[in-house]
Amino acid sequence: MSTVPASLVSYREQLEDAIRQDLATRPARRRRIVVRFAVVAAAASAVALGLVRAVGPASAQSVVHRAAAALSGKPGTILHVDFTGRQWGPPRTVTWRDESWQLESAPYSRRQIETGPDGSTVESTSGAGGDQVYDAARNTIYVGPPPVEQTAPRPHLERGPRPGTYTLRYGRASLVISARQAKALRKGTVDIGWRLRKQDGRVSAGLTLIPASKVYHGPDSSDDADSPDPGSPAFRDQILALLKSGGAHVVGHKTIDGRDTIEIDSADGHTSYYVDPDSYEPVELDTTGTDGGTALRFHTYEALPAEGNGSLLDLEAQHPNASVDRSASDYQAAQSRLFPHG
DSSP states (O other): OBOOOGGGGGGHHHHHHHHHHHHTTSOOOOOOOOOOOOOOOOOOSOOOOOBOOOOOHHHHHHHHHHHHHHHSOOTTEEEEEEEEEEEEOTTOOEEEEEEEEEESSTTOOEEEEEEOTTSOEEEEEEETTEEEEEETTTTEEEEOOOOOOOOOOOOEEEEOSSTTEEEEEETTEEEEEEHHHHHHHHHTSEEEEEEEEEETTEEEEEEEEEEGGGOOOOSOGGGGGGSOOTTSOOHHHHHHHHHHSSOOEEEEEEEETTEEEEEEEOTTSSEEEEEOTTTOOEEEEEEEETTEEEEEEEEEEEEEESTTOGGGGOHHHHOTTSEEEOOHHHHHHHHHHHOTTO
């Protein structure tokens, strides 16, 4: 789950009015609120795990701190991430690969190469000037229309589909919650977050509620202006939430395909995060559920200086011989053709 944007924090006043009007006439359903850390990931090929040596309590605290620091965004850099994913469980197992270059300060431009389960590869960019996509078969870069500035949506409550429930809406996303959860929102003991899922190589996001104590706001609030977009579907915010939750614990050193790593597990045992013992950068992320599991195997995770590397974010620089098509209709057609599943 990625962390909640600062714009969401101001919704509590309207929640109080809505709840006050309805709580008196609707019985609160007693419902146990279960919040689990969910991560978008995929399972890597056979992982040989062997305990090498234990990590002491003092060292464990340092490991978690350093692992979080290794994920912190560094303004003036381009984060280069290359990983292979695998997801197993009914009805089938799928694999994919994703490589991206993300500018870690405004305007947070991004270039991404996605290789789907069927082996097809699509390259695209996004930034202040809009979105672009490269069609390798036609050697053409399709330029999307310039972005339209929109006012950020505000979360609000509506009467739910059943007595004692509310529908929490934020933009196009919605979540049915109980009166008890609505009261927790008003009190600030829980907050709004995003739960990201990946199925058949596709990412979807939905609203969820998480304890306010587990919301990660960054290492220093003074750095918020230079932090990466907290709404980005990067796994980084999810892992930071795990590491900052207080429930993460260091298991010890593990060997993954001959490489020494340090394993950090979530309190519920559903998530295992492996980091390099020297750089503390990610090596692998595994999650398991009742009907399968997922994992990410990181080949590259590095911060490059933005100065002198701007071409990494530019499709035209990467494909200087490609044609450039600025037709809005051609861009939409290319999107449908290259991303048939959305």
